[in-house]
Amino acid sequence: MNGSGEGIVVxxxxxxxxxxxxxxxxxxxxxxxxxxxxVLNDGSVDRTGEEARRAGARVVDLPxxxxxxxxxxxxxxxxxxxxxRAAVQVDGDGQHIPxxxxxxxxxxxxxxxxxxxxxFLDRPSYRAPALRRLGIVFFGAVVTLLTGKRFRDxxxxxxxxxxxxIEYFARHYPSDYPEPEAILLLCRAGFRVRExxxxxxxxxxxxxSITALRGLFYIFKVFxxxxxxxxxxxxxxxx
Amino acid sequence: MFSQVxxxxxxxxxxxxLVILEFVRKGRLxxxxxxxWILTAGVLLVLSLWRGVLDLLAAAVGIxxxxxxxxxxxxxxxxxxxxxxxxxxxxxxxENRQLAQALALLxxxxxxxxxxx
Numbered sequence: 001m002n003g004s005g006e007g008i009v010v011x012x013x014x015x016x017x018x019x020x021x022x023x024x025x026x027x028x029x030x031x032x033x034x035x036x037x038x039v040l041n042d043g044s045v046d047r048t049g050e051e052a053r054r055a056g057a058r059v060v061d062l063p064x065x066x067x068x069x070x071x072x073x074x075x076x077x078x079x080x081x082x083x084x085r086a087a088v089q090v091d092g093d094g095q096h097i098p099x100x101x102x103x104x105x106x107x108x109x110x111x112x113x114x115x116x117x118x119x120f121l122d123r124p125s126y127r128a129p130a131l132r133r134l135g136i137v138f139f140g141a142v143v144t145l146l147t148g149k150r151f152r153d154x155x156x157x158x159x160x161x162x163x164x165x166i167e168y169f170a171r172h173y174p175s176d177y178p179e180p181e182a183i184l185l186l187c188r189a190g191f192r193v194r195e196x197x198x199x200x201x202x203x204x205x206x207x208x209s210i211t212a213l214r215g216l217f218y219i220f221k222v223f224x225x226x227x228x229x230x231x232x233x234x235x236x237x238x239x
Numbered sequence: 240m241f242s243q244v245x246x247x248x249x250x251x252x253x254x255x256x257l258v259i260l261e262f263v264r265k266g267r268l269x270x271x272x273x274x275x276w277i278l279t280a281g282v283l284l285v286l287s288l289w290r291g292v293l294d295l296l297a298a299a300v301g302i303x304x305x306x307x308x309x310x311x312x313x314x315x316x317x318x319x320x321x322x323x324x325x326x327x328x329x330x331x332x333x334e335n336r337q338l339a340q341a342l343a344l345l346x347x348x349x350x351x352x353x354x355x356x
Contacts, residue, residue: 060347063339074340078347175336 005032008105009084011075013068013157014092015042018051025055027098028090038078039092042071048092068157069178073169076161080170087166089159096158100198104160113165113191116151116183117158117198131215139180142223146230147187151195154180158198165191172235174225177218181225188234244306245287252283275323279316286312 010028014021021039028037039052043065052059060074072089079087086108090096100117107115119136136155143154157179161169165186174181186193259276262268268276286293286309296312297305 058347058351060343062343066336066339070336070340074343077340077344081344 005035005101007085008032008035008088009075009079009082009086010035010037010088010090010098010101011072011079012037012039012052012057012090012092013042013071013075014039014044014048014052015065015068015071016044016046016048017092017094018044018047020094021048021057021092022051022055024090024092024094024096024098025052025057028101029056031098031101035088036082036084038075040071040075042066042068052092067176069173069175072157072178073173076166076169076173079166084166085163087161089157089161091157095201097199097201100158101160103196103198104158107194107196108160108162110194111192112194113162114183114186114193115160116153116156116193116195117200118153118156118195119198119200120152131212135215135219138219139222139226142226143180143183146184146226149187149193151183151193153195154183156198158200168236177222180222181229184226184229185234188229189236245290248287248306248309249284252280252287256280256284272327275316275320279313279320282316283309283313 012024025037037057039057039059041049041059041061043062049059049061088101090098104115104117139154140152143151183193259280263273293305293308297308302308
């Protein structure tokens with residue numbers, strides 16, 4: 001039952017990714033034939049929704065562009081309402097390799113609540129642009145400092161969550177550039193977050209949604225959010 | 240006797256107060272958002288009319304020209320108002336996000352239900 005992907009949902013956030021989303025969906029269905037593949041179409045103005053449907057995905061169309069965080073949370077709400085036991089995040093731009101999903105799922109079976117596919121753990125196949133690399137290293141250091149647990153690739157959006165995390169993310173999920181914050185949030189709420197090595201691809205098409213100036217803005221925004229997240233009590237921690 | 244600067248500031252804050260109240264009456268400004276505005280205009284009006292308080296205030300913080308203290312108070316209230324609006328905008332954008340999510344999920348559910356038929 002585990003290899004087929006039964007009870008598992010693959011969540012694919014996509015904003016104007018018509019060139020790549022179809023391939024991501026097909027590869028995900030190939031990797032996990034029993035899994036549901038849901039594309040979170042974040043207000044795209046191109047043919048992302050059509051391409052995803054043609055490739056056989058269920059599509060949740062957001063009426064406006066809400067940003068990756070809110071789009072992701074929509075996926076977790078979908079997964080929570082339909083009772084999936086695990087959810088896997090795979091970006092619609094093709095940089096994540098669906099055949100690597102079992103690596104993440106294995107980490108869940110071994111007891112992790114959230115498994116994060118890391119670009120840098122023992123298989124350094126990923127070459128990122130300089131600014132992006134700087135962001136990765138910086139947030140890795142900040143999250144490591146704030147959680148007391150070693151993290152290398154906190155910006156990776158290639159993740160798998162178990163049922164408890166699905167329910168938690170459905171209620172609490174950071175906005176905008178959510179990946180580092182989501183790790184901090186889970187650690188502070190007592191969940192087990194584990195990094196596992198995964199292969200990544202260079203972006204297959206489209207354009208990164210982050211320009212240099214916005215990148216700088218997000219670095220400050222996420223840094224502030226991480227510090228504030230440490231200072232406030234994690235939501236829902238009492239249960 | 241009213242000095243020139245006092246006349247201007249009295250008329251100015253009175254006009255502000257009247258505009259605010261007129262907006263509330265017409266329903267262009269909701270009552271709950273008007274309170275801070277009314278307080279701002281009211282305080283400016285009182286300080287303009289009642290020089291004694293303004294002089295005391297100016298002396299207390301070391302301002303030599305008392306009407307400047309009026310600017311200081313006004314500026315403080317403007318900052319407060321903007322901060323207030325920022326909290327409202329934050330809340331609205333959070334609620335807007337939740338509405339968009341709910342709409343998208345409902346549409347997906349509707350689509351699924353139609354296919355099942």
